[in-house]
Amino acid sequence: MLTPRERTLKFIAGEPVDRIPFHPIVMRWAAQYAGVKYSDFCRDYRAKCPAMVKSAEDFGMDWLTVLSDPYCEAEAFGLQVEYPEDNLPMDRGGHLPDMDAVRALKPYRVEDHGRLMNRVRELGEFRRLTGDRFFTVGWVEGPVAEYADLRGAGGASLDFYDDPDAVHTAMEVITEAALNFITAQVQAGADCIGIGDAFCSQIGPELYRQFAFERERRMIDHIHSLGALAKLHICGNTTALIPDMVRTGADIIDIDHLVSSMAPFASLLGASQVFCGKSDPVTIVQDGNAERIRQSVEEGLSQASGRCIVSAGCEITPGTSEGNLRAFASCAVDL
Secondary structure: OOOHHHHHHHHHOOOOOOOOOEOOOOOHHHHHHHOOOHHHHHHOHHHHHHHHHHHHHHHOOOEEEOOOOOOHHHHHOOOOEEOOOOOOOEEOOOOOOOHHHHHOOOOOOHHHOHHHHHHHHHHHHHHHHHOOOOEEEEEEEOHHHHHHHHHOHHHHHHHHHHOHHHHHHHHHHHHHHHHHHHHHHHHOOOOEEEEEOHHHHHOHHHHHHHHHHHHHHHHHHHHHHOOOEEEEEOOOOOOOOHHHHHHOOOOEEEEOOOOOOOHHHHHHOOOOOEEEEEEOHHHHHHOOOHHHHHHHHHHHHHHOOOOEEEEEOOOOOOOOOHHHHHHHHHHHHHO
């Protein structure tokens, strides 16, 4: 019997495995299952890590992640974030007010910010609690997503057209800071670093290539230089972006349920690249039954010619029953 870490690494490398890896994104679900306040889940590794380990062990998950919300780095850049006790963190202001502020953006130092260091400590705590049994994944925001957080989605969308040079200047700062944060997480024990660039699905392939592609690839090259694997996560309908997402060199490419099929892109995968997804977390995993969940996973595996980690397209909702999550997990074992 392979360990979850061995199973994941072998599957990505195209080697035989005992079953398909199971990597659902559990954040609010894990906190709820373990009885942890979400404000603590986001900010206290001593509360978060046992909740993630309990969820993984009880439901046959093969990975552990530091995922909780998109504001970890944004807060270090100056965004004002509120942490409700049992809800998602909330953006309360502090956006870059104008293009002068955009051009003046300065990088953060990882060691100066509590939330960044908490994430680093999570990875160390995962190792302390589980050794090297699980595939452990750190996380950074991609350049487009981070810029949209700092400027606001509306302002960012206009900036891409009105002042692209200023946007490029800020994104260079964002990327350089992310590279340092990546290094700290890999040194703390991460097997893989995820890059979340969700806003890219809203800007189309031309702007994606202009602002995101080379910077994501630089992050991925850096991750590989440190001996870790890279995962690229872009929510939404990324059909037009998938060829470029594969070209970044990411080892794991997440596919959301809004992509109608992975089949046209399966042949683009390199020998050590896999898709991950793409069941609908609401209509299938939360609201479906065991049969619908199985059908969704079977369809995804068929589209990807078997090169797909079992997961939903995005976060498992807090409203998902334990029974449905167990049914989801069983697909990785039985198919």
